[in-house]
Amino acid sequence: MKKSKKYVEAAKKIDKHQLYTKEDAVKLVKETSVTNFDASVELAMHLNLDTRKADQQLRGAALLPKGTGKTKKVLVIAKGEAAKMAKEAGADYVGDTDLLDKIEKENWFDFDVIVATPDMMPTLGKLGRVLGPKGLMPNPKTGTVTVDTKKAVEEIKKGRVEYRTDSFGNVHILIGKVSFSEEDLLANLVSFVTLIAKSKPSVVKGTYIKNISIASTMGPGIKIDVNSFDF
Secondary structure, X not given: OOOOHHHHHHHOOOOXXXXXXXXXXXXXXXXXXXXXXXXXXXXXXXXXXXOOOHHHOOEEEEEOOOOOOOOOOEEEEOOHHXXXXXXXXXXXXXXXXXXXXXXXXXXXXXXXXXXXXXXXXXXXXXXXXXXXXXXXXXXXXXXXXXXXXXXXXXXXXXXXXXXXXXXXXXEEEEEEEOOOOHHHHHHHHXXXXXXXXXXXXXXXXXXXXXXXXXXEOOOOOEXXXXXXXXX
């Protein structure tokens, strides 16, 4: 695939063989953005995990201190008090079987995240074949199956991100936008990498975090020295 002129110019600023400090990497990711829009900044981590084993699969949610720069639309499936609390917390859509019917019959997906109370999960589970492949199925591990709908909605709106390892042991998340200050990008980067470091399964031997890199949308990747973090 032919790289754009802008990409080629941006790539010249980066030494592919060098491991940069987290501070230099954040500076470079802003300098090497090649899009005309406010690009996202993505963090990728490669971990020494055998994800075929249940005790080596990482999945969860992280609340980034500076948010992601992206506002997510939240659908809450709940009744009574939990539904009321979700509305007050700023959920975009709140309902129960009416909205599940809408998803099933009208193929309606005008939302990014579903939060559900545990009592609604049996009904919601019937839509597993539709929601599962889209990554929309609520899960207790990511805080999206909960009685505390208020907290869940507030955190998602503030910039909570869900993560899970793929079959190769990689984790990808957005840590902000190119327009963020270096300090804000750095705060999100450190917060997430520290969380992953603390989540190391006890069975893992040897080097746990193999490599870390960040890149802007369509921009070149920048490798970060794991030793520049204080764990």
